[in-house]
Amino acid sequence: MSRRFLLSCFACDPRAGSEPYVGWHWARRVHAGHARIVLTRRHHRAALAPHAGDGLEFRFFDLPFLAGLDHRHRLMKLYYILWQIAVLPYAAWIVRRERITDIHHVTYNAVDFPGLLWAIPGPRFLWGPAGGGQTPPRALAAFYGAGWRRQVWRARMKAGLRFNPFVRLALARATLVLAANAETEARLAPLARSGRVRRMLETAIDPPAATPRQARDPxxxxxxxxxxxxxxxxxxxxxxxxxxxxxxxxxxxxxxxxxxxxxxxxxxxxxxxxxxxxxxxxxxxxxxxxxxxxxxxxxxxxxxxxxxxxxxxxxxxxxxxxxxxxxxxxxxxxxxxxxxxxxxxxxxxxxxxxxxxxxxxxxxxxxxxxxxxxxxxxHTWDSRAARFAGLIDAASPAQPSAKSARAMP
Structure with missing residues (x-):
């Protein structure tokens, strides 16, 4: 049976950098060759709609009156959580209607909240590359000023990741978890089934056309x-x-x-x-x-x-x-x-x-x-795509649904 992917890409925009850049390239480049539906925000419709075709489809969703929020808005992390809750019934409907075989949560890639699409029974669940397991060095706390207290609190939250029910349930359902760096891998690997967490940087770039440069003065x-x-x-x-x-x-x-x-x-x-x-x-x-x-x-x-x-x-x-x-x-x-x-x-x-x-x-x-x-x-997108293809081919069949995963020891 050929695979059909549902990609959860809250941030996905070819015109932007950061997480929207990552979401777009995973949808277009890393998953090239697969039939895939990208579930993302209506905020990105104008940028994405012209690129539909050749196995790439888009479904757009936003909460009322919030489609205009830019990904850098100070409330965006809160909106991301609300979006994941609200989009779940729509995503489940897409899975049934489109006979989705694999769900892949791509963006946001935060280690502490892998969305909620792992709760949809049936398809394999893939997560990542997840990042954010790192914390700033205490030796350089001075650059945070009064904000260092918040970083201490965040570090404690990350240290307590094993108590996060969303992370534990997502890991129980996942057939493959990609960790973007060593710090994130170290936090997730002990909580997942053996061999399910693999290291892969979340970003890449097109092969350079540049030639070596010479230093200038100054x-x-x-x-x-x-x-x-x-x-x-x-x-x-x-x-x-x-x-x-x-x-x-x-x-x-x-x-x-x-x-x-x-x-x-x-x-x-x-x-x-x-x-x-x-x-x-x-x-x-x-x-x-x-x-x-x-x-x-x-x-x-x-x-x-x-x-x-x-x-x-x-x-x-x-x-x-x-x-x-x-x-x-x-x-x-x-x-x-x-x-x-x-x-x-x-x-x-x-x-x-x-x-x-x-x-x-x-x-x-x-x-x-x-x-x-x-x-x-x-670090080219082609090399990311080739490695990802090998990893999903080697991944195990779909894991139990969220309901049965909760019953696991």
Whole structure:
């Protein structure tokens, strides 16, 4: 019997980055060749409807008066939970009507709430790649300010994942669970049946058309992200300030993005020579941004992976990042320098030292070549699709329904 997939992609949009980017590429690229119905929000209808065909269908659902909410809205996580509850009867109807054989929860990829489609009896249930099992390092709590207390609470919630009934029931039903990084795998694997949790990064990129690059003088350092504590834009301020004193004129820094800390960072940057802070740019313009840069500084304290890391590597741009979480998954094969996690002063010094190393022409050229090779070998959407196909072929038949799963020891 041929497979028919129902993909739960709350976030799915070819025009956007982050989770909508991930949802779209799993629907279009990773599941290519399968008959699949993508269950997503009406918010994405205009972007997705023209792409229907060749085995790809869409079903759109939103709660009344809430279809216009952007995925970055401050209440979006709450809406995601409400959406999952409200969409369940509709999803069950699709499963019966369309003779769905496999349900795959794709986005959101949060480890603590895998949706509710696992409760639909019959089809196999697949989950992931799930992320979010990571927590920020305590040594860098200063970058969170008063918000660190919330991070402590969130860390305790993640440590108590084994008490989360939604996670336990989803794992009991799942024939395959994909964990996007080592931290998430470590939280899920002990709770699942042996061998059901496999590691796979949730994101990827098209094969790079770029060629290796040469370092320029001054070295142009790019920071792209949301201006919020977990992205640690203040860390880059410290690096830029240190290098403006130690190596004046050797570096030019540009920070791009939006978020609650933008005004604060922009004001602080006025006192740092060679640092420019810009607002948000359209997703379609990101290629021009990378073309103007030499190095990406990825300062994130808590990230499942990092789409910007892959985008930079695919442009032949070396990356300097903390040696943890998503960056530690992506960069070891080459194309970047990893800075050990430690106190703020040590991390700022580590970033500065790594950037100074990349001013050497031979070091930079080797890193640029390695960046392109890393992407081609490990992080294309075609390679994700091939590995996923092998995993689902090897996965066991459908697991018991949610009702019988609850009776399991």
């Amino acid at each position: 070295l142009r350092v790019l920071w792209v992200g949301r201006f919020e504590p977990r992205k640690a834009p203040g860390l880059l301020l410290g690096v830029a300030r240190a290098l403006s004193i130690a190596r004046p004129g050797d570096f030019a820094f540009t920070m791009i993005g939006a978020g609650p800390l933008l005004a604060e960072i922009r004001a602080a940057a006025l006192d740092i020579p060679g640092l420019a802070v810009r607002g948000e740019i359209p997703f379609a313009a990101i290629g021009d941004v990378y073309a103007a840069a030499d190095v990406l500084a990825f300062t994130s304290l808590q990230d499942t992976s990092g789409n910007v890391v892959l985008e930079a590597l695919a442009a032949g741009i070396p990356v300097v990042a903390l040696d943890h979480q998503g960056a530690a998954e992506i960069l070891p094969p080459g194309g970047g320098l990893l800075v050990p996690v430690g106190p703020p002063e040590a991390v700022i010094g580590g970033f500065a030292e790594a950037l100074i190393r990349l001013t050497d022409a031979e070091t930079y050229a080797a890193a640029s070549r390695a960046a392109l090779a890393n992407i081609r070998a490990h």
